Amino acid sequence: MSSSNASHQRDRISTQQYQCDQCVLFFDNYQKLQNHKRIHRGDSATMTEIDQSILDDVDMYHDENDTSNEDESSMELDNTISYKCACNFEDSEGEAHIYNSSQISTNTFTKAELMSIHLSQLMLQHRIARAAYRDIVQFINTVIRDHDNIMMEPGAKISHGETVDALLKSKSSVKSHEYDESCVDCGKPQYKTDPNQSQTPAASMKLMSVGDMLSQMLADPATRELLCYRANRESVAGQLTDIFDGDNYKQLVQQGLFSNPDDIAIGLYTDGFVNQKKGKNSYTIIHCIIFSLDPSIRQNGMYFDDISARLRPLEDFKVGNSSKNIYQPSIYTQLSTFSGSSFFALDELHLIARGIGKLVYDLITVTLTKETKFYYTHPDNTLNTTEYPFHIPRADLVTIGNCITSSQKYIPTSFQGSFDNIFAKIDGTHAVDWLDFLLYLVPTLVVPYLPNRAVKTALLSLVKGCALALQWTLTSELLDEMESYFKHWHSFLYQQQQGPLRCYFTRSMERVIGVFLKLIKSKSKGGRNASFLVEQFAIHNYTSMAISICDEINLIWLKLYGRESYMDLPNDPSGAQLWELFHQFVNLNDDLVEGVGGPSVKEALLKYYWRTTGLTGHKFGDSVVVVAARLWMDLTVYSSCMYRRKKNETSRGNHYVMFTCPYRNNRNVIVHSWLISTVQFYFQHVDFYGFPHFLAFVEVMKEHDADGHDSSVPIVKQQSQSTHTLGHQTQPTYAVISVNDICHQVGLVQYPPNGNQFYVIVPYYIFNNNMRITKGNLSIL
Numbered sequence: 001m002s003s004s005n006a007s008h009q010r011d012r013i014s015t016q017q018y019q020c021d022q023c024v025l026f027f028d029n030y031q032k033l034q035n036h037k038r039i040h041r042g043d044s045a046t047m048t049e050i051d052q053s054i055l056d057d058v059d060m061y062h063d064e065n066d067t068s069n070e071d072e073s074s075m076e077l078d079n080t081i082s083y084k085c086a087c088n089f090e091d092s093e094g095e096a097h098i099y100n101s102s103q104i105s106t107n108t109f110t111k112a113e114l115m116s117i118h119l120s121q122l123m124l125q126h127r128i129a130r131a132a133y134r135d136i137v138q139f140i141n142t143v144i145r146d147h148d149n150i151m152m153e154p155g156a157k158i159s160h161g162e163t164v165d166a167l168l169k170s171k172s173s174v175k176s177h178e179y180d181e182s183c184v185d186c187g188k189p190q191y192k193t194d195p196n197q198s199q200t201p202a203a204s205m206k207l208m209s210v211g212d213m214l215s216q217m218l219a220d221p222a223t224r225e226l227l228c229y230r231a232n233r234e235s236v237a238g239q240l241t242d243i244f245d246g247d248n249y250k251q252l253v254q255q256g257l258f259s260n261p262d263d264i265a266i267g268l269y270t271d272g273f274v275n276q277k278k279g280k281n282s283y284t285i286i287h288c289i290i291f292s293l294d295p296s297i298r299q300n301g302m303y304f305d306d307i308s309a310r311l312r313p314l315e316d317f318k319v320g321n322s323s324k325n326i327y328q329p330s331i332y333t334q335l336s337t338f339s340g341s342s343f344f345a346l347d348e349l350h351l352i353a354r355g356i357g358k359l360v361y362d363l364i365t366v367t368l369t370k371e372t373k374f375y376y377t378h379p380d381n382t383l384n385t386t387e388y389p390f391h392i393p394r395a396d397l398v399t400i401g402n403c404i405t406s407s408q409k410y411i412p413t414s415f416q417g418s419f420d421n422i423f424a425k426i427d428g429t430h431a432v433d434w435l436d437f438l439l440y441l442v443p444t445l446v447v448p449y450l451p452n453r454a455v456k457t458a459l460l461s462l463v464k465g466c467a468l469a470l471q472w473t474l475t476s477e478l479l480d481e482m483e484s485y486f487k488h489w490h491s492f493l494y495q496q497q498q499g500p501l502r503c504y505f506t507r508s509m510e511r512v513i514g515v516f517l518k519l520i521k522s523k524s525k526g527g528r529n530a531s532f533l534v535e536q537f538a539i540h541n542y543t544s545m546a547i548s549i550c551d552e553i554n555l556i557w558l559k560l561y562g563r564e565s566y567m568d569l570p571n572d573p574s575g576a577q578l579w580e581l582f583h584q585f586v587n588l589n590d591d592l593v594e595g596v597g598g599p600s601v602k603e604a605l606l607k608y609y610w611r612t613t614g615l616t617g618h619k620f621g622d623s624v625v626v627v628a629a630r631l632w633m634d635l636t637v638y639s640s641c642m643y644r645r646k647k648n649e650t651s652r653g654n655h656y657v658m659f660t661c662p663y664r665n666n667r668n669v670i671v672h673s674w675l676i677s678t679v680q681f682y683f684q685h686v687d688f689y690g691f692p693h694f695l696a697f698v699e700v701m702k703e704h705d706a707d708g709h710d711s712s713v714p715i716v717k718q719q720s721q722s723t724h725t726l727g728h729q730t731q732p733t734y735a736v737i738s739v740n741d742i743c744h745q746v747g748l749v750q751y752p753p754n755g756n757q758f759y760v761i762v763p764y765y766i767f768n769n770n771m772r773i774t775k776g777n778l779s780i781l
Contacts, residue, residue, distance in 0.1 A: 142556045168539045174216055176206040176535040206531035208538050210288055214264055220546050224262075230292040231261035240474040243267075243291055248339050257336060265291040269347075269509045275517055281526040285516070287509035314340040349431040349510060352466050357434030360442055360459070361422065363390040364450075365397065389455040396449045397423050403445055403750040407758075410653040410748035414636065414763045415440070431510065439467055444749045444759035448709055456709050461488035464712075467766040481768075567628065567684060569692055576694050576739050578628035578682050579637070581646055586683075588623045593697075594642045594681050600734060601697055605685065607781065608695070608736040611663055621687040628682040631696070636745055640696075642681040655679045656748060657698070658714075658760065659741045663780040673776030676701045676716045676746065676760055682739065694739045699732045700781065706772035707759065714760035714771045715751065735781045 020033060109117065119140070123133045143150065143158070150156045159167070169175075191201055217223040235245050243249060249265070252258060258265065269287040315321075317330045317340060332338050368391050392400075401423035408419050417436035422429050443463050450456045465485035468478055522529040543549070567578040586593050588602040602623065609621075629643035639654035657679055660672040677698035686692050703717040719732050744765065748758035 138556050142553060145556065146553075165536055165539070168543055172216075172539050172542060174208075174213055174539050174542050176208050176531075176538075178204050178206050205527060206535050208534055210266070213538060213542060214266075214290075216542060217545070218262060218264075222547075223545055226294070226297065226545075227264060227290070227292045228261065229294045230258070230263075230265055238476050240479075241472065242295060251339065252337055255336075263292075267291055271350075271509060271513065273513045273517065275520050275526060281520075281523070283516070283520075283526065283530060285509065285513060287512060314338075348435070348470060352438065352469070353431040353435040356462065356466060357438035360438060360446070360462075361426075361434075364392045364446060365423075366391060367394075389451065390459075391451065392446070392449045399752050400441075400445045400449065403752050404441060407748060407750045408652070409650060410656065410750075410758065412639075412654040412656065412745050412747055413652050414654075414745055415747055415761075416763075438463060439470075439764075440747070440749065440761040443710060443713055444707075444761065445752070448707075448752075453709075458489055460710055461485040464766055464768075465489065467764070470764055566632070567626070567694075569694060572694075574633060574740055576631065576633040578626075578684060578694060579630040579632055581629040581643065583627035585624050586627050588625060593627060594645075596680065596697070596734065601736070604697065604734050604736040605695070608738075609687070611661075611781070612738070621685065621689075625683045625685050628684070631679075631682050631694070631739055631742075633739060633742070638679065638682075638742070638745055640679040640681050653747065654745065656746050657696075657742045658744045658746050658762070659698075659737050660743055661735075661737070661741065661776050661780055672774075673780060674714070674743070674771070674774055675704060675776040675781075676714070676748075677735070677737075680734070696737050696739055696742070698735055698737060700735050700778060702733070702756075702778070704775040704777065706770065706775065711770040711772050712767040714767060714775075715757060716748070716760060717754070717757045719756075733778050733781065 119136070122128075123136075128136075217227060230244060233242070233244060240246065244265075249258075257263070267289040269289065270284060271287070272282060272284050274282050316326050317338070318333045320326050320328050330338075366388065368388055401421040404419060404423075405421045411419050415436060417430070417433040419436065420429070420433065422433065422437060443460055447456050447459055450459065462485070465482050468474075468482045468485070471478065474482075516530060516533060519533055520526050520529050565580045567582075569576065583593070586598070588598040588605070591598045593601050627642070629640055629646060631638040631640075637654070638657060639649065641655055643649065644655060655678055656676065658674055658676055661675055662670050662672050665671050677700045680697045680699060682694065682696050684692055685695055699719075701716040702719045705715050705717075707713040707715050719730060744762040747761045747763075749761055751757035751759060
């Protein structure tokens with residue numbers, strides 16, 4: 001093609017016009033024409049709804065692009081050229097819109113609004129947590145409210161942290177003791193040698209006296225009354241509910257100790273930790289728990305006794321015994337309360353969680369080779385070689401890990417662990433995660449993959465013994481049962497010495513370590529930094545215990561839940577409450593209730609009354625109910641599918657419950673069976689006699705059974721969404737139950753071979769009975 005022809009072709013393209021077949025407008029490309037045609041779509045009213053200013057702009061565009069004098073013949077398309085004109089648009093694309101532009105000026109906001117914006121910017125800049133943001137706003141609003149009264153005080157102002165610390169030190173008799181550090185090994189001088197810095201220590205450390213702080217608590221009438229828990233407490237025969245029920249404490253009382261009601265019982269805890277982010281320095285914390293405070297105030301945690309090994313005698317601790325790795329006398333032997341091995345009580349997080357839980361993990365993740373042998377030692381010290389009993393192939397461990405991951409959405413938040421896949425990543429696994437692994441995942445997912453029944457039974461005995469040890473109340477029967485489990489594992493918890501494990505656990509110490517890890521900023525003098533924090537926390541904690549600062553300043557709190565946000569039943573001993581969100585006055589005769597037809601709900605309600613009271617349909621009661629999204633009962637918040645939909649709550653499963661269903665058997669005797677369900681919603685219904693009831697509308701699992709390797713492990717199968725019977729999709733089974741029939745909020749652990757089958761777990765609860773005997777089925781509903 002010559003240059004003149006190419007130039008002519010370009011001219012034809014540039015002058016090509018496209019006319020709308022519904023109006024007189026022309027456009028210079030096909031895309032503009034298609035965008036314009038969207039104005040004509042819809043009914044005729046669409047055009048009239050366009051703003052007049054838009055029409056004026058269109059008219060101006062038409063005037064500027066009037067091509068009436070152009071030769072129509074020159075507008076033909078050249079088929080040899082590929083024009084970009086075949087674009088597809090969404091229906092809403094290209095429509096005319098009016099955008100409102102608002103300008104922010106100095107007069108747009110009030111001063112209070114500007115200060116609120118500035119505070120919000122500070123929160124974002126310093127990455128302040130949302131909860132702290134709320135607390136700060138409440139505090140500022142309190143200051144604004146009390147401004148006039150505050151300004152009447154001399155020198156009134158809000159002080160910085162250093163000033164506040166100095167103020168508390170001046171008013172409190174709780175003092176730290178500062179010691180100059182010196183090294184007896186390296187020979188470095190204790191003080192700086194600079195003449196101008198004479199007697200300036202090279203390093204110093206602050207220590208807090210436990211005795212000083214306890215004496216302050218005794219001197220204050222308010223805190224002294226709190227310390228009377230031990231003296232006023234009465235033990236119940238045959239039950240262990242606190243450390244004061246243990247044999248160690250009782251022996252000390254027999255020795256004449258704790259005879260004064262003002263005697264204070266304390267526990268000392270020690271642990272090491274590393275601050276990875278600040279120089280990777282290692283620290284040791286000595287943590288004190290005051291047992292004389294009520295367990296609800298103190299932050300609360302067994303002891304293994306290998307049947308084939310005796311506990312170390314008291315004399316070994318007093319003089320040492322190198323053959324037993326006690327190379328020098330223990331400093332604790334100087335205490336009058338020292339009782340030997342059981343004095344060093346082991347807690348749940350270190351013994352059971354990181355101890356036994358991590359040990360089981362190590363046992364099942366061993367990599368075996370043909371040369372790997374497993375040895376048993378006989379009493380005569382001879383060895384017996386056998387196959388390794390805990391080996392699980394790597395492919396099966398991957399399957400277990402995938403089941404853990406897929407189970408997360410079925411686990412309620414009452415389980416404190418994260419339920420992360422520890423077989424994929426073990427770094428960052430916390431003690432509570434190891435505890436959940438041992439108590440809930442080992443008996444459900446791990447045990448079925450073990451090679452033989454003998455090791456399965458032994459490991460289940462270990463898990464059950466640990467689960468029993470974590471109960472808040474222990475009876476002589478539970479201790480006997482626990483001992484039998486640990487005898488099966490060839491050792492048992494020497495629990496009688498210290499009382500229930502959870503009464504002296506170390507969770508408070510672990511939380512304190514977490515706080516210190518965030519606050520220790522120094523890389524070179526981390527120890528001194530930590531000692532100042534100890535002093536700061538000690539003074540603040542004592543001040544907060546002596547007086548209620550929030551009450552003294554009448555702090556503005558977040559708005560409490562109003563009476564309209566919950567419902568309760570008069571004279572109901574369970575104290576159950578229905579929580580918002582509410583649907584007021586839903587008619588079961590014709591309304592749709594959370595996606596379920598009212599008649600279906602009514603039918604299930606009729607079956608409930610017939611099942612529990614024998615009332616027939618003509619004694620049904622009111623057809624109008626109040627629907628609620630959540631239930632609060634026994635200090636647990638139960639969710640529902642209704643709440644999950646409203647709040648888009650999908651990460652955890654707080655709406656799975658185990659309930660008992662009373663029904664009349666063939667002998668006309670009322671029996672109870674267990675069933676698992678998902679709660680759709682809760683509601684209040686007034687029966688024929690005018691009495692209100694709190695009920696739950698649930699979808700019941702399809703099948704209920706117990707696991708083959710352990711009949712105390714419940715298994716359920718839910719309704720498959722893809723299941724079809726005779727060409728029709730199987731309908732879910734709905735039922736109405738009383739909220740008082742709910743036994744537990746449960747979690748579901750994915751069963752490896754079947755995506756619709758799950759193991760059932762309950763926080764800190766052990767199923768001891770044969771669940772196959774008491775299982776229910778859909779026919780009893």
